[in-house]
Amino acid sequence: MNIVFVFDGLQVGGIERVGIDYIKLLIDRGHKVSVVNVTPALKDLYHQLPKTCEIHEISLTRSMVPYRYAKGIEKGIKGAIAYAGISTALTILNALKRTIIEPKLKSLANTDVVIAFSGHFNDLMFVASGYLPGKKIAWLHGSEFEYKVISDGYFALYRKIKNLVCLSELCDITCKKFNDENGIRKELIYNPILIKDKEIDEEKVANLKSKYGRFALMAGRLAPDKDQKTAILAIKHLNEQTDRTIHLLLAGDGVNRKELEEFTKNQNASEYIHFLGNCLDMQNYYSAAYAYVHSSPMEGLPTVLLEAMAYGVPIAATDSIPGVREILGNNVFGLISPVGDQRTLGDNIGKIYDDSLLREMLKERGYERIKDFAPNKAVNKLEHLINEI
Known part of the structure; x- marks a missing residue:
């Protein structure tokens, strides 16, 4: 055909x-x-x-x-x-x-x-x-x-x-x-979802973990419709609640990059918010990440969530309609917060870091959910x- x-x-x-x-x-x-x-x-x-x-x-x-x-x-x-x-x-x-x-x-x-x-x-x-x-x-x-x-x-x-x-x-x-x-x-x-078929560079994975520790990851175009500002503010809120520093890696590029970099600087968050540009080896970043963050206000079926699940990365996401609940259900396969609510998103990211039982449960449920794809x-x-x- x-x-x-x-x-x-x-x-x-x-x-x-x-x-x-x-x-x-x-x-x-x-x-x-x-x-x-x-x-x-x-x-x-x-x-x-x-x-x-x-x-x-x-x-x-x-x-x-x-x-x-x-x-x-x-x-x-x-x-x-x-x-x-x-x-x-x-x-x-x-x-x-x-x-x-x-x-x-x-x-x-x-x-x-x-x-x-x-x-x-x-x-x-x-x-x-x-x-x-x-x-x-x-x-x-x-x-x-x-x-x-x-x-x-x-x-x-x-x-x-x-x-x-x-x-x-x-x-x-x-x-x-x-x-x-x-x-x-x-x-x-x-x-x-075919990303699991891609070869992993174990040395790069180890280097990412060594450089950024237990970091959170968000991938996507740097554009207004992806609302990375909410993710940045969520990580800032989380870091201000404790004496730890969780890093957020933003993989992707786009028209909003300069604005987002300036926004990060103005929020005094440049120490732990990192702009990576386009990454064609996302499998290495998923393999190294500790949590996945999603903050878009609207998404069809965000592939990045599915890819994170495939690598056992627990997800904290805003309630982007219709895609997030299509994938995560009602907080069954990941933690969902209202769109634009950086505090609740930050708190949910914190739960993934602090509650080991919740983290393992989300990982196992994610592995089951990904079979549908x-x-x-x-x-x-x-x-x-x-x-x-």
């Missing part, structure tokens, strides 16, 4: 790493898999793609997608008129752009399945517009309801694609009427969906 994954860039991120894992699994199953990158400037993870995976770069920015501006309708008649004008203009521009793009895709003429894997406006638009033949799938990195809250523009694209994969079904009953009326099929498929389960469900479409 010829399968094409469409990405809105292949920068260092959870969505992109999951996509690459699926690509490797499907190639191992005998499928031919290609990639279309609609944001060619972002290509940091190209080297992690299998050598047999062809890469096609097609520039299609989110700003060129008419549906991205659908939220303007909520502003009343003026917003509706503005949206109509923008939509008409962009539809014409996209028709012209199509004459440039299509000749570049001739080698993908035998595509059986095309997947908008990033789930952003531009990769969804690419798939919905029929640039490639075959069955169409939209990947939702969270629940369907979650995207409804963001913009009805997503649903205009789902109506064209018809087949959805979601990572959670929180509140999705509110979308049932839309799905029924538009003949939309939806499948819940958890992300496969076994690679074979995920790829079997995806293949079943493809065959049933």
